[in-house]
Amino acid sequence: MTEPFATIENLREHWAGLPEDHESDAAQKLIEASIIIRGLYxxxxxxxxxxxxxxxxxxxxxxxxVATAIRRVLEAEQGDNVQQETFSAGPYSQTLAYRIREANLFLSKLHKQLLTGGGARNRKAFMITPELP
Structure with a gap:
């Protein structure tokens, strides 16, 4: 197995609020995030x-x-998973919509730009003006 790009100590330096009871999960997610990066790049x-x-x-x-994934788990554990609430007074109505709080590992656009050196060169729109005779 190839070494992960970061250790649990690196994660603690990055995120001082890492709960001790989530460290074993975090260590596994560091390996998985490294696998994802090596797979994509x-x-x-x-x-x-x-x-x-x-x-x-x-x-x-x-x-x-990894910190983002674990924070999502912590938010779900604390009950912070209501996406939308609707209350009505008469004739009594209440609606709650819950967001999905999975600990999926994903790379944001910023992460992808950092890994590829994309920066501002990652533009997708352009215009070509044809010359008229």
């Missing part, structure tokens, strides 16, 4: 070796992905 280890990508950048992305 197979050349990431070569980029690190060549200096194209800094180790602290990948470490930050892995820690941020």
């Amino acid at each position: 197979p050349a990431v280890d070569a980029w690190l070796a060549s200096g194209r990508l800094k180790a602290e950048t990948v470490r930050f992305v892995v820690c941020d992905v």
